[in-house]
Amino acid sequence: MVYFVSHSIRRVIITTFGASLVLQVAYFGSVLFLVWRARCNRRAVERTGPRRCDPDHS
Template sequence: MPFRIFCRVLQLVLCANAITVYFVSHSIRRVIITTFGTSLLLQVAYFGSVLFLVWRARCNRRAVERTGQRRCDSDHS
């Protein structure tokens, strides 16, 4: 997922989260804390997915160097 799309999705999720928390709790403090926590969680998930993609690409490169074919994943995406 390109970074620009990630930022837009992050904004949508955070706004929806803030609105939902506010309507449920009627507390601005809880909205700020929950939105901050959600933001951190989503950023950690994005960073983890980038690390996974780097690991998978490295694994594919090693397989190609050893045997001349892909072995780490079944699809070529």
């Protein structure tokens, strides 16, 4: 798309590199967020004890 607008291979390479860099940063951030959330959930379970899936069985 960039090539059809600008007719510049240089601009295409820079745009592609920039877009891939943004995607990599977003992916890394989402992985860090998931690790952080899993750690918080694990700490909450450790504080309250194991939870049962079925509330009818005590």
